[in-house]
Amino acid sequence: xxxxxxxxxxxxxxxxxxxxxxxxxxxxxxxxxxxxxxxxxxxxxxxxxxxxxxxxxxxxxxxxxxxxxxxxxxxxxxxxxxxxxxxxxxxxxxxxxxxxxxxxxxxxxxxxxxxxxxxxxxxxxxxxxxxxxxxxxxxxxxxxxxxxxxxxxxxxxxxxxxxxxxxxxxxx
Amino acid sequence: xxxxxxxxxxxxxxxxxxxxxxxxxxxxxxxxxxxxxxxxxxxxxxxxxxxxxxxxxxxxxxxxxxxxxxxxxxxxxxxxxxxxxxxxxxxxxxxxxxxxxxxxxxxxx
Numbered sequence: 272x273x274x275x276x277x278x279x280x281x282x283x284x285x286x287x288x289x290x291x292x293x294x295x296x297x298x299x300x301x302x303x304x305x306x307x308x309x310x311x312x313x314x315x316x317x318x319x320x321x322x323x324x325x326x327x328x329x330x331x332x333x334x335x336x337x338x339x340x341x342x343x344x345x346x347x348x349x350x351x352x353x354x355x356x357x358x359x360x361x362x363x364x365x366x367x368x369x370x371x372x373x374x375x376x377x378x379x380x381x382x383x384x385x386x387x388x389x390x391x392x393x394x395x396x397x398x399x400x401x402x403x404x405x406x407x408x409x410x411x412x413x414x415x416x417x418x419x420x421x422x423x424x425x426x427x428x429x430x431x432x433x434x435x436x437x438x439x440x441x442x443x
Numbered sequence: 444x445x446x447x448x449x450x451x452x453x454x455x456x457x458x459x460x461x462x463x464x465x466x467x468x469x470x471x472x473x474x475x476x477x478x479x480x481x482x483x484x485x486x487x488x489x490x491x492x493x494x495x496x497x498x499x500x501x502x503x504x505x506x507x508x509x510x511x512x513x514x515x516x517x518x519x520x521x522x523x524x525x526x527x528x529x530x531x532x533x534x535x536x537x538x539x540x541x542x543x544x545x546x547x548x549x550x551x552x
Contacts, residue, residue, distance in 0.1 A: 315547055318538075318545055322537070384538070386534040387535065390538035393548075
């Protein structure tokens with residue numbers, strides 16, 4: 272994740288490469304229930320940032336990942352089905368990796384007013400805005416990364432096989 | 444107080460707002476999480492009150508209209524769903540104003 276971006280614009284060809292990568296992101300049942308809105312227009316980016324408290328960076332391009340609720344409904348799925356947000360995540364991760372391979376800086380923003388973003392981009396009613404991928408070229412100086420209070424290894428995050436039957440299934 | 448065109452805040456007003464935001468960040472650490480939106484909307488309300496006499500007619504209408512109808516903090520615990528809906532409506536009104544103010548609906552990208 273890159274949190275400070277330079278003013279240099281992202282080339283259209285690079286943005287298209289990121290979008291092409293998103294097309295190949297893993298998604299449940301290959302149903303492709305997501306749509307992407309790409310923005311490079313400076314004034315629009317500035318206003319999007321105004322309604323996105325989590326957008327610390329000043330991207331020169333963004334991709335908004337939306338869920339297409341019309342297609343969700345057509346497949347008979349619930350609007351709150353877990354796989355919908357998982358697929359937002361896989362699309363985001365794929366775009367982050369593609370961006371890095373192109374030498375771009377990228378970061379995810381989920382802290383934004385969905386109601387305001389709908390208005391700013393004049394989104395059709397059936398598209399629900401879920402996540403921004405902010406793109407640009409990395410600035411020379413980066414803010415310190417958010418780190419856990421103590422170092423975390425993959426072993427800290429992993430348990431193996433079935434948990435022992437020690438009465439650990441207590442309600443939260 | 445007469446100000447240069449386009450300026451919305453005097454230095455004193457800016458300092459008042461700056462102080463409120465910084466100290467609210469600190470007090471929030473010791474307070475209930477539900478005070479967060481309250482403090483932010485209070486700051487927005489103060490900023491609006493500073494701006495309203497100096498703003499363009501369209502912005503003044505926004506400040507006096509939708510931004511003057513921000514949901515009461517008590518509503519959050521009484522009717523959380525309505526609180527969310529009313530805040531979303533304020534966000535929508537704000538976004539519509541931004542689109543017009545910055546000409547997004549007039550300038551082709």
